[in-house]
Amino acid sequence: MESVRYEAPRELSAAIELLDSVEGARVLAGGTDLLIQLRAALIQPSLLVDLKWIPELTAVSLDEEGLSLGAAVSCAELREHKQIERLFPGLYESAELIGSEQIQGRASVGGNLCNASPAADTVPALLATGARCVVAGPGGTRTLPCERFATGPGETILGRGELLVSIQIPKPAPGTADCYLRLIPRTEMDIAVVGAAVSVTLDASGSCTDARVAQGAVGPTASLVPDAAAALVGGVPDVGRLEAAARAAAGASRPIDDKRGTVRYRRKVTGVLTRRAAEIAIERARQRTR
Amino acid sequence: MDPKTHVHTHINGEPVEFLSEAYRSLLEILRDELMLTGTKEGCTTGDCGACSVTLDGRLVCSCLVLAVEAEGRRVGTVEGIARGETLHPVQQKLLEHAALQCGVCTPGIVVAATSLLERNPDPTEREVRYWLAGNLCRCTGYDKIIRAVLDAASELRGASPNVLE
Numbered sequence A: 001m002e003s004v005r006y007e008a009p010r011e012l013s014a015a016i017e018l019l020d021s022v023e024g025a026r027v028l029a030g031g032t033d034l035l036i037q038l039r040a041a042l043i044q045p046s047l048l049v050d051l052k053w054i055p056e057l058t059a060v061s062l063d064e065e066g067l068s069l070g071a072a073v074s075c076a077e078l079r080e081h082k083q084i085e086r087l088f089p090g091l092y093e094s095a096e097l098i099g100s101e102q103i104q105g106r107a108s109v110g111g112n113l114c115n116a117s118p119a120a121d122t123v124p125a126l127l128a129t130g131a132r133c134v135v136a137g138p139g140g141t142r143t144l145p146c147e148r149f150a151t152g153p154g155e156t157i158l159g160r161g162e163l164l165v166s167i168q169i170p171k172p173a174p175g176t177a178d179c180y181l182r183l184i185p186r187t188e189m190d191i192a193v194v195g196a197a198v199s200v201t202l203d204a205s206g207s208c209t210d211a212r213v214a215q216g217a218v219g220p221t222a223s224l225v226p227d228a229a230a231a232l233v234g235g236v237p238d239v240g241r242l243e244a245a246a247r248a249a250a251g252a253s254r255p256i257d258d259k260r261g262t263v264r265y266r267r268k269v270t271g272v273l274t275r276r277a278a279e280i281a282i283e284r285a286r287q288r289t290r
Numbered sequence B: 001m002d003p004k005t006h007v008h009t010h011i012n013g014e015p016v017e018f019l020s021e022a023y024r025s026l027l028e029i030l031r032d033e034l035m036l037t038g039t040k041e042g043c044t045t046g047d048c049g050a051c052s053v054t055l056d057g058r059l060v061c062s063c064l065v066l067a068v069e070a071e072g073r074r075v076g077t078v079e080g081i082a083r084g085e086t087l088h089p090v091q092q093k094l095l096e097h098a099a100l101q102c103g104v105c106t107p108g109i110v111v112a113a114t115s116l117l118e119r120n121p122d123p124t125e126r127e128v129r130y131w132l133a134g135n136l137c138r139c140t141g142y143d144k145i146i147r148a149v150l151d152a153a154s155e156l157r158g159a160s161p162n163v164l165e
Helices: A012-021 A034-039 A075-079 A082-087 A089-096 A109-115 A122-129 A226-232 A239-252 A263-289 B026-033 B089-096 B106-119 B125-134 B143-157
Strands: A005-007 A025-028 A047-050 A060-062 A066-070 A132-137 A140-145 A150-152 A163-170 A176-183 A194-202 A208-216 B004-011 B014-021 B052-055 B058-061 B074-076
Touching: A012 A025, A012 A047, A012 A132, A012 A163, A060 A082, A066 A109, A075 A082, A075 A089, A075 B058, A082 A089, A089 A122, A089 A176, A089 A194, A089 A263, A109 A122, A109 A163, A122 A163, A122 A176, A122 A194, A122 A208, A176 A263, A194 A263, A208 A226, A208 A239, A208 A263, A226 A239, A239 A263, B014 B026, B026 B052, B052 B106, B058 B106, B089 B106, B089 B143, B106 B125, B106 B143, B125 B143
Parallel strands: A005 A047, A025 A047, B004 B074
Antiparallel strands: A060 A066, A066 A163, A132 A140, A132 A163, A176 A194, A194 A208, B004 B014, B052 B058, B052 B074
């Protein structure tokens, strides 16, 4: 904690300049991961760049294109946008599951991505919605699918001077709904043993025309499972399709043994949660096609 | 020697200035520099809720806020809840229900519960339990706390006392 400085730039360009020019600079959004790492001396930054005064990082907008969520918007603020709950119930419930009310008052979805924990709750939910990351840096701005943002536990594609500005989620097609479920050994305040997110689009006949299936806490990063999505698409999602999606999800999982669960247990639960999340997403989508 | 930042903030509605190194938490400054010792230190990792305050009206753990982040923001602590000698209904009901023993968690619970009732004047028991899930109490077993908060909510709404089955 020696000689760490603090800056709260008002402009994105100023934040990029600081991150690029100061060796050992780190961004500060909600701080719920960063400040604990700082106290435990796991990191020794020379400068903390507070992003919460930068308009692009704190804006939330919803229009015909979809949702734009500033990377530093807290989960508590996200939950106050009832339109987000209506359009993306899975993303909403993933943000609502993180820590306590106090933690949600600070923790951001952008921070959840950047911290790159394999067990991050909002990341599978983002993947299921087809979200994209807007990254800005000294070389300009680039966007990429959220599934390419984390490259391993605690590792992201961010280069020197780069930061996550916002998350863009395309407006869902009619008849689309999502769901996120996680397993923890209690009802609140724990880290996912397994997380599963599913988004489905149904047509007027109830046939599934599009799906995205994602999983968390069962691999080095959250990931999409294209085979599980493919199992759901092409007809009315019946028991056979749900079971095929569950098998594909369990088969694609690459969990580790640790105190939260064994490989075998996590594999099994991945299938169970994927199926349950799919069932809930399908029921939500059905209500939207009525 | 770490550089100090001159911070201008509002605490419980009053303008306050202080100097802080970048790494110090809002909790440390509240307790050790500003002598606002109502806010308690528990875990310092955001798990226990004893240090709960509001920041621009939002419930947070002050151990997970840097003091310098308070610049230009509004901080609310337990010292700002009572009106002079008159306790807030949440405080009064915690007393009446004997909903505290050692008392270390109580300021955090008062701040969290008043924050809930400002947003949701008529919470269900389930909503109170989930909202207070981040406030650990090792003495009471929570039940009396939940009853006290529901009772305070009734009183604030001017309704008849809320009786739990």
